[in-house]
Amino acid sequence: MKQEFKKWKTDPIDRRDFLKKTGGIMGLAMLSQLPFGSFVLADNQDFSFAIIADTHIDPYNPARSERLRTIFNEISNTKANFVLHVGDMVEAGFAEEYQEFDKILPAELKGRVYGVPGNHEVRWDEWAGELYEDLFGESQYSFDHGGIHFIALDPTQLLQEPGYFTASQLDWLEKDLKKTGVHTPVVVYLHYPIGNNNYYIINENKFFEVVERYNVRAVFTGHIHREEVWKQNGMTLISLPAAKDSAVYHWVEKKNAANGSPILAIYHAEINGSSPSGKTLLVEILLEGVKPAQFEKPKLVHFTGPKDASGTGSLHVELSPKSSIQSVQYQFWPEDTYAGKNPGDWQDLIPAKSSRLQWRGNVHTSDMALGVYLLQVRVTNTQGEFWDEFQEVSIDKSEGIISKSRMNWVQELRSPIQSDLIVVQNGASALVVASTMDGEIVTLNLDDKGKTTWSYKTRAAIIGTPAVNKKQDRIFVGSADHTLYALDTQSGSLIWTCKLPKPILGTLHYIETEASGIVLIPVGRMIAGVNAETGSLLWSTQIEGLSAGKPASDGRFAFIGAGDGKVRALDAATGKVIWTKPLAIKDAPYRTLLYSPWASKAAVLPKGPNDRQLVLVGDVTNAYALDCATGAEVWRLKGGFLYSSPLILSEPEPLLILADEWGKVFAVEPATGVVRWMITTQQRIFNASPVLANGMVYVTGVNGLITGLNPKDGSVVDRYHFSTGYTYSTPASLGNILFAAGQDGKVRAVTVNARSL
Structure with missing residues (x-):
């Protein structure tokens, strides 16, 4: 069944109307479109x-x-x-x-x-x-x-x-x-x-x-x-x-x-x-x-990982007789750099006494987590030209013994995965649900080494994370093809679709109701509520700024941050705006957007004293705890909390685990905002949120490093470098297994290990 959108409130900037006003293509057609x-x-x-x-x-x-x-x-x-x-x-x-x-x-x-x-x-x-x-x-x-x-x-x-x-x-x-x-x-x-x-x-x-x-x-x-x-x-x-x-x-x-x-x-x-x-x-x-630097390309790059507790490996580079060598160096891709420049931590190799074409050196890895890394070898000639050769290498030796592989299985989907992974039950089996930027949603069977159970292809990217109803028999998927899909969890068959006026970029949120449930959907500059049983539109509300984050709900209200610098509370049943809280209003639309909660993953916090309930939203400067009923600010925490959702721990007492974009992880009392502990991890963190696995908190760095933390004091109990690609996806967990994915399109099942550092 296809549910067409109807009676949408007017978008302030309609794409097709804009194109008409500007003369269509504006005369800027690409060469590929010319005669x-x-x-x-x-x-x-x-x-x-x-x-x-x-x-x-x-x-x-x-x-x-x-x-x-x-x-x-x-x-x-x-x-x-x-x-x-x-x-x-x-x-x-x-x-x-x-x-x-x-x-x-x-x-x-x-x-x-x-x-x-x-x-x-x-x-x-x-x-x-x-x-x-x-x-x-x-x-x-x-x-x-x-x-x-x-x-x-x-x-x-x-x-x-x-x-x-x-x-x-x-x-x-x-x-x-x-x-x-x-x-x-x-x-x-x-x-x-x-x-x-x-x-x-x-x-x-x-x-x-x-x-x-x-x-x-x-x-x-x-x-x-x-x-x-x-x-x-x-x-x-x-x-x-x-x-x-x-x-x-x-x-x-x-x-x-x-x-x-x-x-x-x-x-x-x-x-x-x-x-x-x-x-x-x-x-x-x-x-x-x-x-x-044509002749500076190495004929051979051979890396041997460490074989004992010293953490020392070796590197051998063989060059062409035509090369004009000034230096041969190596480094691992800089782990602390994200989308920036870095002079590097280059180490020199030494030519063999017997041949100027053979260069060797020891590679020290004792301070590196186990896992996979990108090794970079640079050969520079006498003219200052250079050739960079790359090799993905594995560091898997620890404490003088061969470590049991922590990678249980890897499934290659060949398309970037930007949305979070989720685990759902399919009868007696558990499935990992992954969504790709090619528009495919895939379920992987955990009882069969992650092999595909079923997949469904939409017509555009799936960026936000799908939602699942309480019975876990339906998965709701928002696609950039303007469509919300309801799929059967067991078979992947289509139940209904709902057409929307813009690409769906944000994460969906499911609200359980006595009747049929509501799916909250950020759509461009508005939020919509859709009947989870039929796919029919219940309401739509303009929010005047891009929202590509995640709404939250306390059952009565829905909360959403947007690119106009504001947070709104809406009646979850009708979409009526209850209150609006400005967080970042600047002197121009771009600056307001930059500092706004446009990508905030809102979360309703456990009730505090006097039965007061708060909603947490973030931007690039602070996390804000707002009163759900009024929007009044109760506390704030300084940091870049725009992209990550808090992990809420309930035992032995309520605690929030927050990750900011600079790699800092905070444990915070939800009622007061008091920080219990804070630790800085080795990589920046974008989009990926903290998760709980085997009793420990795990955070995912943007350059592929997962770090396990003790929730009591924030001490590091585990590290594993699972990818050499960007990672924006929150892992899912089941027992002592983390399921992690990234822009390289691979889903990995990794054993967590609090004893391996």
């Missing part, structure tokens, strides 16, 4: 183009608009064949920001500006990429021009800050390069800088593996708002300065050098006042012949 016959130049023909980065257009900041207008006006008077934009075109992905961008773009450049999204287009995107695609076309595409193959990559992650290359994106890249061939020069552009000391894409090694067999010569990026050039893994990589800060861009000319070899000449162009820009040569890139 190639009229566009592609012959092989080896000279041409020019411009590149812009990080304009961050915001109607509330007219200086940025003026800088971009200055750049566009100059470029429109040149012979530029096209303009590339490497992302962060706008500040927060608001429709009015795209409208401002359209106003700035001169008619001469319409249809000639081609871009990729940055994190600012996706971090708070209530349309889940739909508005961007309507305006600009596909976010990942390729085209040929003047003998060069151009590839636009989009490793952005919806509602997240850094980038990640999914398996499907890498498959697409591999196929595209295969069609291009190994001789055609290739230029890649994306938002995040890759390589060097940039750690914005945790699986950048997968990109390097795919492209190394092809003639990829240049990579253009933005994001860091600085101009940098480095030569690595056969390529010249360039990050651009931010056009939001000054009228600056890069001018690129494809031409022949004095010796007749084709090159790309990259110029720094900066406009001061009314004078034309002065163009300064930044770097010239050869399009054929030997590639940078």
